[in-house]
Amino acid sequence: MKGFSLVSLLLAAALVSGCASQSTGSVGAQRGESEEAVEAYTGLGLQYLQAGNTVNAKMSLQRALSINDDYAPAYNAMALVFQVEQEYGLAEDYFRKAIAADADSAMVHNNFGAFLFARQRYQEACEELNRATLDPFYQQRAQAFENLGRCYALLDRHDDAIGAFKRALAINGNRPVALVELSAQLLRQNDHAMASRYFERFRQLVDNRQVEHYPKSLWLGIQLARLDRNVSRAATYALLLKNMFPQSEEYRLYKESAQ
Secondary structure, eight states: OHHHHHHHHHHHHHHHTTTTTTOOSOHHHHHHHHHHHHHHHHHHHHHHHHTTOHHHHHHHHHHHHHHOTTOHHHHHHHHHHHHHTTOHHHHHHHHHHHHHHOTTOHHHHHHHHHHHHHTTOHHHHHHHHHHHHTOTTOTTHHHHHHHHHHHHHHTTOHHHHHHHHHHHHHHOTTOHHHHHHHHHHHHHTTOHHHHHHHHHHHHHHHHTTSSOOOHHHHHHHHHHHHHTTOHHHHHHHHHHHHHHOTTSHHHHHHHHHHO
16 A cells, blocks of 8 residues: 555656646645655655665656755665765765755764764764754654764763663663663673673563674673673573674684683
């Protein structure tokens, strides 16, 4: 049903210009049709992007921008397309166009921040991610705080990182990355008890098969198990790390610690 409504909107949009001279509707109605059309083309572009078809994604988004050249979601989507295509200069250009079109869009700031983070431009990334967290109604606000915490950690702003991870978990207490990252930050500050408490919440998610371990969580589990003198658990995590992620940096650290 969702796909049918999208196609219907696109068909209606394609007929708008051809029927303009015959239309007896109001200017307001035509404007509403144009808004529906630009939203539909943008949505279609994102669907193509999710399917891995960047060529048709760009065509749909160009059509959206030809209808409304000040539509931030279309610029944002185009930036994501170019990011996937590894056209990083163009991706940044379109993110900046999206911000120019809607400077208050938390979605755009979060996506641009994640882009800059991936490009290892951490100072700029933190600035964008912080702006994304300012909107209390942003649906992905927990993710934005989580991203911001990881960014702060890489800038050695560890107290700020802890604050950001706690804000993420206050919004959604079951974010696995925030649980592991916060636990790691607390362990770094020698707060073993609180680090173990947050890691235990992550471990429960693993036990309930909601998430899976990854290199950092296993290495963190080994360190906490050692502090608890839980030899069996430490050995179990070490075996998982060796078998699942033998090329990881965390396994290298483990081997060094075991010498």
